[in-house]
Each structure stands twice: as structure tokens, then as C-alpha cells.
Amino acid sequence: MPLPIVEREDIHDEVHFGVFSRNVPVFSLDRPLDPITPPDVLIRRRLHTIHQIGLPDDGSIEVWGIDDPDRDPADWGVFPSPLIRLAEGDLFHCDTDHEEEDEEEEDELDHGHSIHWHGIEPVTSSDGVPKNSFGVKDPEEMHDQYIYQWVARDAGTYFYHCHRNTPLHFEMGMYGGLIIDPHAPPDSELTAPYAAGGPGYVRRRDELTRYDVERFWISDEMDPRWHTLHEDAGLGGFPFDDSDPGLNIFEPEHYFISGVAQPLTRANPTVVARLRVGQTLLLRILCAGYGYHAWRLGLDAEIVAMDGRTLGRRGGGGAYNPYSQPFLLPADTPFELTTARRFDALVRPTEPGVFAAGFTARSINNGRPEPTGRAETFIIVDPEEE
Amino acid sequence: MSTASITRREVLQMGVTGLGAVSLGSLGGMLASPAPATADLRREVLRLTMREAMVEMVDLTQAYMWLFDDGNGPRFPGSVIYALEGERVDIAVTNELPGERDHAFEIPGVVHSGAIRPGRMRLVKFTAPPAGTYMYQDPLNAPLNRVMGLHGVFVSLPREGNTPYGVPTATVQELFDDFGVHEAFPGYPWQPEDTKIWVFSQIDPALNDAVRLDAALDGPTYARQFQPRYFTINGRSGYFASHAQDTYMASTVGHPHLIRNVNAGIWGHSPHTHANHVYVTAVNGRVQQNVLLLDTWTLNPGERFDVVFPFVKPPDIPDDTWARIIAGTHEEPFPMIYPVHCHMEITQTAAGGNYPQGAVTHIDILGPVDQVASPGNPPPGYPLEAHRGFDEHGGHQKMQQRQQFIE
Numbered sequence: 001m002p003l004p005i006v007e008r009e010d011i012h013d014e015v016h017f018g019v020f021s022r023n024v025p026v027f028s029l030d031r032p033l034d035p036i037t038p039p040d041v042l043i044r045r046r047l048h049t050i051h052q053i054g055l056p057d058d059g060s061i062e063v064w065g066i067d068d069p070d071r072d073p074a075d076w077g078v079f080p081s082p083l084i085r086l087a088e089g090d091l092f093h094c095d096t097d098h099e100e101e102d103e104e105e106e107d108e109l110d111h112g113h114s115i116h117w118h119g120i121e122p123v124t125s126s127d128g129v130p131k132n133s134f135g136v137k138d139p140e141e142m143h144d145q146y147i148y149q150w151v152a153r154d155a156g157t158y159f160y161h162c163h164r165n166t167p168l169h170f171e172m173g174m175y176g177g178l179i180i181d182p183h184a185p186p187d188s189e190l191t192a193p194y195a196a197g198g199p200g201y202v203r204r205r206d207e208l209t210r211y212d213v214e215r216f217w218i219s220d221e222m223d224p225r226w227h228t229l230h231e232d233a234g235l236g237g238f239p240f241d242d243s244d245p246g247l248n249i250f251e252p253e254h255y256f257i258s259g260v261a262q263p264l265t266r267a268n269p270t271v272v273a274r275l276r277v278g279q280t281l282l283l284r285i286l287c288a289g290y291g292y293h294a295w296r297l298g299l300d301a302e303i304v305a306m307d308g309r310t311l312g313r314r315g316g317g318g319a320y321n322p323y324s325q326p327f328l329l330p331a332d333t334p335f336e337l338t339t340a341r342r343f344d345a346l347v348r349p350t351e352p353g354v355f356a357a358g359f360t361a362r363s364i365n366n367g368r369p370e371p372t373g374r375a376e377t378f379i380i381v382d383p384e385e386e
Numbered sequence: 387m388s389t390a391s392i393t394r395r396e397v398l399q400m401g402v403t404g405l406g407a408v409s410l411g412s413l414g415g416m417l418a419s420p421a422p423a424t425a426d427l428r429r430e431v432l433r434l435t436m437r438e439a440m441v442e443m444v445d446l447t448q449a450y451m452w453l454f455d456d457g458n459g460p461r462f463p464g465s466v467i468y469a470l471e472g473e474r475v476d477i478a479v480t481n482e483l484p485g486e487r488d489h490a491f492e493i494p495g496v497v498h499s500g501a502i503r504p505g506r507m508r509l510v511k512f513t514a515p516p517a518g519t520y521m522y523q524d525p526l527n528a529p530l531n532r533v534m535g536l537h538g539v540f541v542s543l544p545r546e547g548n549t550p551y552g553v554p555t556a557t558v559q560e561l562f563d564d565f566g567v568h569e570a571f572p573g574y575p576w577q578p579e580d581t582k583i584w585v586f587s588q589i590d591p592a593l594n595d596a597v598r599l600d601a602a603l604d605g606p607t608y609a610r611q612f613q614p615r616y617f618t619i620n621g622r623s624g625y626f627a628s629h630a631q632d633t634y635m636a637s638t639v640g641h642p643h644l645i646r647n648v649n650a651g652i653w654g655h656s657p658h659t660h661a662n663h664v665y666v667t668a669v670n671g672r673v674q675q676n677v678l679l680l681d682t683w684t685l686n687p688g689e690r691f692d693v694v695f696p697f698v699k700p701p702d703i704p705d706d707t708w709a710r711i712i713a714g715t716h717e718e719p720f721p722m723i724y725p726v727h728c729h730m731e732i733t734q735t736a737a738g739g740n741y742p743q744g745a746v747t748h749i750d751i752l753g754p755v756d757q758v759a760s761p762g763n764p765p766p767g768y769p770l771e772a773h774r775g776f777d778e779h780g781g782h783q784k785m786q787q788r789q790q791f792i793e
Contacts (some may be wrong), residue, residue: 006453006462008442009626020625023744033717036704091704119681119699121661123707124722129660131721132740150702165741167731226661234739236624240445244738248615290730292654292684309663309679319701320570323557323665323677338656340682340729364653366687367529376437 014238021236022282024112024130024164032093032149033125035289038091039149041086047136047162048174048231051077055254056261062227063173066115066162069097077258081176082217084160086152087192088182094148098136112137115148116163118176118340119308122150129367151169151225154319155182155203156308157216157284157342165235167247171226175288176244177216180209180308197270202282202344204304205312209346213275218259219295219337220288221252221373250290255361255375262375265358271377273357276340277384281347283316287337291361291372294334298355299379301329301345308342332356347380396543396550396578397468405620405632406582408432408456411473411514413543413653428704430466431476431509433457434491436483436524436536438598441589443616444623444736444743445770450589451535452524462621463585463650464538467522469514471542471552480507485601489507492525493540495671501526517544517552518671519583526597529652529687530605533612534594534786537650539583541748548575550644550692551668557677558667561694563644571696573640573755581644582635586728587621587683588614588651612652617745619735623744624736628725635723636750637697655685655733660724661700661716661749664693682729700724700751712754721750 011017049065066081086092098112114134116128124149125133136146161175181192184201185208194200198214226247233245255262257271265271275281283301287293303312304326311324329335329345335360337343349355358376362369397404397409410432440448454464469475479491480783481502488501497512524536544552549562566574590612619627627633635643649655659681666678671689685691699708700722710716720793727734727746736743 003450004437004460005448006439006441006451006460006621008446008622011625017625020628021740034707036706036709047647067483112513116660117702118658119663120702121663122702123700123711123718124724125718127660127724129725132725132748148556149563149707151704153701167734167741170731198785234735234741236736236740236743240737240743241740242445242737246738247741248732248738249613250732290732306678307663311676311678319679320568321679323561324679325676327676336684338682338684338730340656340658341680341684364732365609365612366654367606367652382578 008249011238018238020131021238023237024135028145030145030147032147033123035147035149036091038258042055042093042095043084044095044097045115047096047115049076049099051079053079053259055246056264061222061224061254064169066160066174066176079173081174083177083179083196083216085181085193088152088155088180090152090273091153092148092150092278094146095145096136096386097145111175113162113164113169113204115160117148117150117158117160119158120150120178121158122148126150135164152180154308154310155180156305156310157286157344158308159218159286159288159342161226163175165232168226168229168231168234170224170288171290174275177218177284177286179216179284184208185249198282200282202304202346203310203313205310205348206315210280211346212279213273214282214284215271216284216286217257217271217284218288219293219361219375220256221291221361222254222256223250223252224254225251250364252291252361253373255373257358257375257377265377266347272380273378274380274382275349276382278351279349279350281349281379283345283347285337285345286342287339289361290339291338291364292338293359293361294336295359296332296334297329297345297357297379298331299347299349300331301347302326303343303345305344306342334360347379349379352381355379355381389783393481395594396541396581406456406458406461407468408465409468410475411469413468413470431478433478433480434464434471435480436489438541440490441535441621443589443591444626447591447616447737449589449616450532451589453535454538462535463587464522464536466538466583467540469540469542470520471514471517471544473514475514477510478507481505487601488526489524489536490526490613491522493522494525495518496520501649514542516671516755517542518668518673519648520671521648521650521688521690521691522680523650527605528670530597530603530608533588533608533652534597537585537587539585539646539648541583541646546790550578550581551673552706553673555673555675557675558673561665561667561677565696566640571640571642571698573697576642576694576706578643579699580637580641580775581646582633582656583620583646584619584633584648584747586647586649586651587618587654588612588733589618591616606645609652614651614653615737617728617735619745619747624740624746628746633747634750635695635748636752638753638756639697639699639751640755641697643695645693645695647685647693649685649687649689652687654687654730654746656682656729657685657726658682659695659726659749662698662752664695666691666693667690687712695733695749697751721752725747
């Protein structure tokens with residue numbers, strides 16, 4: 001007797017089904033929907049720039065970027081894509097266009113890219129999810145511009161990434177950090193947004209805390225096989241695509257902190273944190289990989305925010321968070337993150353020394369619990385200034 | 387409102403969804419609505435039979451699976467079982483799977499049936515545990531039997547109060563007291579109908595075929611070799627999970643929704659909500675003291691996370707924009723549609739690609755705070771398909787609306 005079949009529903013509307021998966025609408029608009037002008041901050045970004053980055057073994061790997069067209073193209077190709085930093089309350093516009101493709105690379109099925117602002121919660125058309133709104137694509141096809149608009153309501157640690165064919169495009173490096181800073185107290189010499197690396201101010205509950213040194217540690221890993229695929233590999237459609245590019249198989253070989261490959265992370269001055277006894281370090285940590293990343297910090301840390309929300313905060317637009325409180329992460333205690341999770345931690349060293357920090361990665365498959373790789377760095381604490 | 391009516395309303399809501407549901411004990415009879423594979427039992431024994439079946443994946447690939455049948459056919463995942471905290475529960479579990487393997491029924495931390503020999507039945511008797519979200523599973527040869535499909539959700543409902551818990555922590559109590567009262571949560575208190583259950587499962591058809599052919603395959607080997615090609619929420623993926631009433635959420639602002647998440651697979655998940663952060667109220671049955679506000683959370687295999695999606699205005703929409711959307715003078719019409727998806731993006735695939743036909747669903751914000759305290763999930767008669775942009779030409783209606791504004 002044949003086995004009973006648990007049936008899937010029918011596809012009633014193939015066009016709508018196609019919009020959901022592949023045939024994302026596109027249009028070109030030199031403004032946001034319902035623009036508010038002028039914005040407090042207007043930046044420009046160019047989607048899908050293509051670069052090679054060097055690896056410690058003298059090899060290289062292809063990454064894609066969301067670059068700043070106002071910078072010298074010689075400075076493009078940083079991985080991750082450039083940090084965006086705003087002050088709380090800023091009305092933000094991001095004028096986004098698309099890199100021109102090589103003629104040979106053009107493909108009628110290419111429906112471009114987008115920017116999703118992870119943790120930011122705007123209208124659908126500024127949320128950057130093509131299947132719910134639209135993509136931004138190659139200028140050759142006249143679908144080359146859109147301006148995202150939202151208010152930076154709550155200070156915290158966020159990031160942005162392309163939300164088109166996301167498994168591949170996020171892995172390819174189309175992401176960058178996004179920080180919203182609280183305004184400095186009136187008597188401070190600092191002005192938000194603060195310089196990367198510190199000093200600056202962060203909230204602890206509803207109070208401002210000054211930090212001296214800041215690091216944004218983004219953990220990531222790369223599977224080189226993925227970095228040889230076409231940008232539309234693995235994109236759905238109707239009928240279903242049976243080409244099977246294997247995007248359910250992820251076997252990373254290279255590990256990174258903030259775009260610096262292990263083991264260069266151990267000495268790179270933009271990664272290693274260095275401060276004196278008596279100073280305060282703010283660590284912003286994001287998992288941008290596709291596995292479990294167990295972060296360890298060699299010093300006691302107080303976690304003051306998660307996912308862009310300040311623990312214990314009563315104020316704020318969407319950040320009403322009084323049911324939580326900051327908590328201690330003891331030295332060398334693993335804090336395991338999965339993709340897109342982040343936390344902000346304050347570290348206040350009491351003695352000089354060199355303290356190890358970094359993450360150990362394991363597979364998304366809990367049937368394979370052994371580590372797949374790691375990236376290490378340090379917190380260097382110098383004696384108090386005399 | 388009587389406390390009993392509060393506890394029963396979540397069950398009533400489940401009765402109209404596609405996810406099967408069964409209510410036991412004094413909750414029996416609460417599933418008045420006709421629904422697929424539901425049964426209402428008052429002081430009777432729930433009969434669950436383990437059977438083999440072929441389950442159609444999103445691309446119509448058929449995967450061999452082992453499923454629980456509540457008398458209305460095998461279901462993937464198993465029907466949700468509801469009981470009232472502290473009441474006696476009787477479940478008769480029969481092993482009708484082929485081969486010589488033993489099977490079992492377990493709610494971890496609550497009850498374990500012991501081995502059920504092929505062709506035999508065991509009566510599982512227990513007292514419904516403290517109110518919260520539980521998973522039932524076949525725990526033998528772990529995790530193989532569970533991942534082959536022998537899993538479902540058991541919900542224990544509280545006897546009183548305005549939270550999903552019998553003994554909430556002070557902070558969880560404060561959160562539920564604040565819904566609809568504090569200025570941060572305009573609208574209404576949480577209503578038990580406004581609850582979703584998301585069971586995350588993963589399927590590796592080739593490995594399941596190997597199980598069918600090789601009765602000796604052990605759990606750890608299965609887990610190591612596990613290379614799933616399909617990722618489901620409540621047994622559906624992609625387009626279907628995003629358009630099924632038991633998975634997607636659609637509401638006006640002001641109707642907080644409880645989401646009971648369970649991971650029945652072997653891979654981890656990292657669910658992410660757009661539009662609002664969520665409050666984490668219980669983890670693996672522990673009602674939380676430190677109620678975190680997150681946009682992404684880790685859901686390990688076997689784990690249960692209760693989170694509340696507050697359905698506040700998405701906070702980064704400018705106030706002026708929001709006012710114009712409400713007035714209907716904005717190019718962005720209601721409803722606003724957002725995804726909820728696992729951010730371990732390899733789970734957004736099907737058959738190795740086909741993005742986004744994986745573990746994804748949707749949240750629709752239908753409008754500002756309404757004037758009626760009816761449940762928001764979804765409102766009665768809500769025309770899901772119409773608002774999603776179906777028309778006779780198959781065009782994307784919402785895009786056309788936007789284009790009209792622009793032209």
C-alpha cells in the first residue's frame with residue numbers, strides 16, 4: 001500500500017509567487033517615498049562593487065561591497081563596507097545606486113541589490129527587502145537609484161546588508177556596521193556622532209557613560225566555494241530552480257574580525273584594543289557569519305545593550321526596555337552568538353596586562369559540535385598614566 | 387472576564403489555523419471551529435499513532451518521514467496539544483512504524499513513556515506542567531526519531547492571570563500589565579488569541595531515505611551526516627509559510643502577539659523580526675527575570691523561546707511620515723509588509739537554492755491603533771490574498787499603487 005502523502009498547497013498565482021521569489025519589481029526614483037527634506041544626514045552608497053581582498057597565505061578572495069561613491073575609488077573595496085555613524089534623532093537619507101555591470105556580466109534576470117538596515121525599523125519601502133518592495137539595479141536598465149529614509153531613533157549598534165539573494169550577498173561581504181550615538185552632555189567637548197575608536201558616550205540604562213576606547217568587532221567566516229558563484233545563484237523562481245548551487249552547504253576556511261583575517265587579527269591595530277588602567281573600553285560585537293560564534297573576552301565585561309537596545313532603559317522611541325538590566329559577562333566566559341546578534345559591553349580594566357579575546361566558531365549543525373575555526377585578538381592594558 | 391475564558395481563547399484561535407490542534411481535559415470542546423485534524427477531548431484519552439508518510443516539500447519533492455497521527459491523518463509537525471496547568475493528561479501512543487525499532491513519547495522534563503515496541507501501545511499519564519511552551523518528541527536514538535518528524539508542541543495554559551504563565555516573574559507581569567496601558571504600548575492588553583506557534587524543522591530527504599533502508603542508522607551518525615535541503619515553519623516553507631494563517635502575523639498597531647518558538651531540528655536557528663524588536667518572556671520553560679528586547683535570538687535544537695512582538699509603530703518611521711500614512715496621503719500604503727526569517731541565511735534556501743523558499747514568514751502592519759479591542763490576529767474576514775496584491779493580471783498591486791502615486 002502506498003504511504004499517505006502530506007500534500008503541499010497549490011500555487012494559485014504564479015506571478016505573485018514569482019514576485020515573492022525572483023521577479024522583484026524595480027524602479028528608479030531620485031527621492032524616498034514621501035520625502036522629508038532636508039535630511040539631517042545625506043550619504044551616498046553604490047551597490048555591488050567587486051574587489052579582491054588579500055588573505056594571510058598570499059591568496060585572495062572576491063568580495064562585494066556597498067561603497068561610498070564620494071570616496072576616491074582607490075579607497076573602495078574595504079571589507080566590511082564602510083561604517084555609517086549617526087547621532088540619535090537624525091533624519092537619515094541614503095542615496096543608493098548600482099555599479100555598472102560589465103556587458104558580459106549582464107543578465108536579464110539580474111534584479112539588483114538593496115540595503116536593509118538591520119535593527120532599524122522603517123516603512124516597508126525603506127526596509128530594503130526587495131520581495132516586499134523593490135530592488136535597485138543596473139543603470140543600463142534605468143533602475144538605478146533609490147533614497148532610503150528613516151529616523152535614527154535609538155542609540156545603539158546596528159548593521160546594514162544587502163537583502164537580495166541574501167544567503168550569497170551577505171556572505172560575499174555586502175554588509176557594514178551602523179552606529180547611532182547618543183548626544184554628548186552639554187559640558188562635553190565631544191559631539192555626536194563620535195569618531196570610530198573613541199572617545200565617546202554610550203548609554204548605561206538611562207545615563208550617559210563616557211568611554212575612552214571603542215572597538216566594533218564583527219566576527220565572520222568565509223567558504224571560498226561561495227565566492228566563485230554568480231550573484232543570482234540560488235535565487236528562486238517558478239518553476240523551481242533545480243540547478244542546486246549548494247547554498248545549504250557552508251564549509252568555511254577563513255575567519256575574520258572586522259574584515260581582518262586570522263591570524264592578522266592578533267596584531268592589527270584597528271582590531272587590537274589598547275587602553276590604560278582607569279580607562280573604559282566599549283566593545284560592540286556582531287556575528288556576521290553562518291555558524292555559532294562563541295566570543296570570549298579576557299576581562300570582566302558588563303553587557304549594557306543587545307541588538308541596539310539599551311538594557312534597563314526607560315526612555316526612547318522604540319526602546320522601552322525597563323524589564324531588562326545590564327549584566328556581568330565574567331572574564332573568559334563564552335558568549336555564543338548566532339547570525340546578526342550583537343551586544344555592547346563596557347570593560348574597565350583594573351590591572352595592566354595582555355588579555356586574549358576572540359571567537360571560536362562551530363557549525364550551524366549541532367551534530368558537529370567541534371570547532372571549525374577561530375579568530376583571536378587582544379585587549380592590551382597599559383599601566384595608569386603617571 | 388473570567389479567568390477560564392482567558393485560558394481558553396488561545397485554543398479557540400488555534401482551531402481556525404492550519405496547524406492541527408487538540409485540546410484536553412476541561413479545555414475539551416473549545417475547538418468549535420471546523421479545522422483540519424483537530425479533536426476536542428473532555429476527560430478522554432488522546433490517541434496518537436506514529437506512522438510513516440511522504441511529505442511534499444516546497445518544490446514538491448517528497449520526503450520520507452515519521453509522523454504523529456491524531457486520528458485525522460499524519461501531520462507534520464504533530465498537532466498542538468493544549469491542556470490546563472495541573473490537569474491530568476492521558477495520551478495513548480501507538481507505534482505503527484515499520485521495522486523492529488522501539489519508539490517513545492516524551493515531553494522533556496515532564497514525562498517519558500518508556501519504550502514502545504513495534505505494534506504496541508502505551509498509555510502516557512501525567513499532570514500538565516506549569517503553564518508554558520513545551521515540545522513533545524520521540525527521544526529515542528536522538529536526535530534521529532525527532533528529526534524524522536516525530537515532534538510537536540504541547541502548550542500548558544494558566545488557570546488565571548493576564549500572562550501566558552501561572553507564575554510569571556515580576557518583570558514579565560509588569561510587561562503584560564503595561565500592554566495597552568503604558569504610553570510605550572498604545573492599544574490593548576495581550577489577548578490570548580493573539581498567539582503564534584512557530585515550529586522550526588529541517589528535512590534531509592536523502593538521509594531520511596537512508597533511514598528507511600537502513601534500520602541500524604544511529605542518531606549521532608544521522609546528526610553528523612545531516613545536510614538538510616528544506617527548512618520549514620509549521621511544516622511549510624517560503625511562500626507558503628509566509629501566507630499561512632498559522633505562521634504570518636497581521637494586525638493593526640496595539641495588539642501584542644505572543645510567539646511560541648520551538649526548534650525541532652539539529653541545526654541552530656537565529657530568527658529575526660523586522661518592524662519591531664521582541665521581548666523574550668520565557669526560555670525553555672523558565673519565565674525570564676531579565677526580559678531582553680531583541681531583534682534576533684538564538685534558537686538551539688530542542689529549545690523553546692517565548693517572545694512577544696509588541697506591534698508598536700515601527701519606531702524609525704518619522705512621525706510626520708506616520709501621520710501621513712494614517713491620513714492616506716503617503717505613497718506608502720497600508721498594509722506594510724515585513725519579513726521574519728532565520729538569519730542563518732543558509733536556512734532561507736530550498737533544494738540548495740531557490741531563495742527565499744526557506745524558514746521565513748511575514749508580519750503585516752495593517753494600520754494604526756484601531757477603535758475595537760478585538761483580537762488582531764488576523765481580524766475576522768481579513769482578506770489576506772487580496773491585500774497581498776493578487777489581481778486578475780497577476781500584477782503586484784501594491785507596486786502599482788506606489789507607481790500611481792509617483793506618476
